[in-house]
Amino acid sequence: xxxxxxxxxxxxxxxxxxxxxxxxxxxxxxxxxxxxxxxxxxxxxxxxxxxxxxxxxxxxxxxxxxxxxxxxxxxxxxxxxxxxxxxxxxxxxxxxxxxxxxxxxxxxxxxxxxxxxxxxxxxxxxxxxxxxxxxxxxxxxxxxxxxxxxxxxxxxxxxxxxxxxxxxxxxxxxxxxxxxxxxxxxxxxxxxxxxxxxxxxxxxxxxxxxxxxxxxxxxxxxxxxxxxxxxxxxxxxxxxxxxxxxxxxxxxxxxxxxxxxxxxxxxxxxxxxxxxxxxxxxxxxxxxxxxxxxxxxxxxxxxxxxxxxxxxxxxxx
Numbered sequence: 001x002x003x004x005x006x007x008x009x010x011x012x013x014x015x016x017x018x019x020x021x022x023x024x025x026x027x028x029x030x031x032x033x034x035x036x037x038x039x040x041x042x043x044x045x046x047x048x049x050x051x052x053x054x055x056x057x058x059x060x061x062x063x064x065x066x067x068x069x070x071x072x073x074x075x076x077x078x079x080x081x082x083x084x085x086x087x088x089x090x091x092x093x094x095x096x097x098x099x100x101x102x103x104x105x106x107x108x109x110x111x112x113x114x115x116x117x118x119x120x121x122x123x124x125x126x127x128x129x130x131x132x133x134x135x136x137x138x139x140x141x142x143x144x145x146x147x148x149x150x151x152x153x154x155x156x157x158x159x160x161x162x163x164x165x166x167x168x169x170x171x172x173x174x175x176x177x178x179x180x181x182x183x184x185x186x187x188x189x190x191x192x193x194x195x196x197x198x199x200x201x202x203x204x205x206x207x208x209x210x211x212x213x214x215x216x217x218x219x220x221x222x223x224x225x226x227x228x229x230x231x232x233x234x235x236x237x238x239x240x241x242x243x244x245x246x247x248x249x250x251x252x253x254x255x256x257x258x259x260x261x262x263x264x265x266x267x268x269x270x271x272x273x274x275x276x277x278x279x280x281x282x283x284x285x286x287x288x289x290x291x292x293x294x295x296x297x298x299x300x301x302x303x304x305x306x307x308x309x310x311x312x313x314x315x316x317x
């Protein structure tokens with residue numbers, strides 16, 4: 001006689017359910033150190049003790065998951081809930097990736113006619129490039145061998161096929177949805193207890209930041225007084241330009257209106273003196289030197305800029 005699996009007795013139970021992803025908190029992104037991975041642990045009601053590889057490492061997060069930086073590889077995770085209820089499992093941490101574990105306490109009245117009853121848990125959304133784990137949580141006793149058949153739309157399954165949880169890589173599928181479907185069956189109850197359950201996860205496209213253009217920087221600014229003082233300052237700026245490949249030296253000369261500036265330190269004399277010294281004495285490529293005339297000042301003044309490749313020259317006043 002075929003038994004209706006929905007004709008159940010009511011049993012009240014307390015279970016800890018797992019959902020694994022990397023996108024539970026979108027207002028904070030932990031920078032993953034080089035050659036390391038990040039494991040984020042989040043619980044829904046309150047913080048609980050977290051152990052990794054048998055060692056207490058801190059508390060879980062509630063609104064925002066708590067991040068733990070780990071070496072890539074398999075790590076044993078334990079989260080101690082209320083009344084000693086503990087969830088434990090092996091989690092693989094990948095180099096340069098962030099794995100998120102979401103645990104929630106479920107207090108519900110369940111109906112049981114079959115020896116197993118599963119729910120499928122996963123996050124509602126993640127960031128593109130993150131790893132997401134979908135986990136089947138058994139609320140029954142499951143005395144018979146269970147068969148897990150997974151189907152996934154979008155993404156690449158990296159581990160877990162044939163088991164109760166799988167991990168999917170979302171690289172390159174921003175703007176789409178991962179739909180994980182699990183067919184749970186066994187060889188004893190003649191499909192009476194079979195379940196087909198699924199959960200969708202939206203993959204948020206991460207915008208690519210445009211590289212910022214380099215900026216020029218002012219090396220020095222000084223009044224034209226004695227030539228030796230100017231030469232020493234020229235030396236410093238030439239060395240900086242030589243240490244910046246393909247950078248230009250941009251010299252703005254502001255003509256003075258005092259008697260000395262209009263006689264000995266005119267724009268023409270100072271520009272010739274500057275170019276001769278940088279090229280002949282310092283051996284700097286003249287094609288990388290720009291000398292321009294600025295507005296009048298009380299005394300003739302030099303302003304020297306280093307302009308990296310791709311940077312706009314400074315504004316001449």
